[in-house]
Amino acid sequence: MLANSLVVTLLVAACSSSARPTSRGRRTCAAARSRTRARRASKNNFIESVGNTPLIKLKAASEITGCNIYGKAEYLNPGGSVKDRAALALIKDAQEKKLISEGGIVVEGTAGNTGIGLCLLGNSLGYKTIIVMNDNQTQEKKDTLKNIGADLRLVPPKPYKDDGNYVKVAGRLAEELKSTNNNGVVWANQFDNTANSKGHYETTGKEIWEQTEGKIDGFICASGTGGTIAGVSNALKEKNKNIKVYLSDPKGSCLYSYIKTKEFKSEGNSITEGIGSSRVTKNFEKALIDDAYSIDDTTALTVLFDLIEKEGLSLGTSSGINVAGAIKLAKELGPNKTIVTILCDKSDRYQGKLFNKKFLMDKNLPYPKWL
Secondary structure (H helix, E strand, C coil): HHHHHHHHHHHHHHHHHCCHHHHHHHHHHHHHHHHHHHHHHCCCHHHHHHHCCCCEEEEHHHHHCCEEEEEHHHHCCCCCCHHHHHHHHHHHHHCCCCCCCCEEEEEECCCCCCHHHHHHHHHHHHCCCEEEEEEECCCHHHHHHHHCCEEEEECCCCCCCCCHHHHHHHHHHHHHHHHCCCCCECCCCCCCCCCHHHHHHHHHHHHHHHHHCCCCCCCCCEECCCCHHHHHHHHHHHCCCCCCEEEEEEEECHHHHHHHHCCCCCCCCCCCCCCCCCCHHHHHHCCCEEEEECCCHHHHHHEEEEEEHHHHCCCCCHHHHHHHHHHHHHHHHHCCEECCCECCCCCHHHHHCCCCCCHHHHHCCCCCCCC
């Protein structure tokens, strides 16, 4: 195996020389490069496959704005969402602090995606995962968590100030279980554990800078925990302070008002899950945000259904908020700019809402014309 690897390496080096290869040589070089790419693409385990997602140019959004708008395809992470990055960063933090070992327990309050990431990562490392989630989240996410082995605890939705809030329930549960397991019980605490934003700073933000070759004018995404926008904004502005970072906030969230006025006010509501907030988390505190947009569900769903029909991208609700925001940012910055946003997850985790004609009609929201 080592000898074969060395031969391929020498062939690639030879192909990179200034000498012009023969026709046969060109075929040999192409094969060598292909084997090299395949070797680099192979991963040893679940953990290594998190991250390094591609940028996808969004054709319609780019055409109507005269800009280059790209979505970072986070739905291609092994657990199916951007939250795999947060899950990995949180687990690595616990490991580095020697808070958990094989046989330990990870506890987290989540809207679903972080829980899925934590459970799959936990499975690969020998941890048990207990997930506390509001009972009004989609059935698809509940089923996924049960199917992959999570111990799912459902609670009624409560505001953060209430002791029954799912985040606080998870924190108390972790504390109660600590005396029962000698291998460690960890509350991941994705909202206020800044290992979350650090993970995005070290990976997502740096990947975007490299993938755009530093030619990026704006970044925009929604915020749930604040990890993505905090980590990416710091990574990008560290490279170029003139890059504009905007928040794309769903109706019903207070973050748009906070960015604009430093007051917590909300208007309307949204069918989106996992984004928006009524408070500033420890992760969000670190975000370097220039401005914000408030995006309604009608706008977001129209964008989502158009992406399915015309570009073959079947994405979740938060991606609709993000792409709609990216279009607004592109129009504000003017033509020939490069904008990047996050394509968080796929539509199959929300199909009971996104493709439920009666549900959408009852809320006076658009529905796909093919239903």
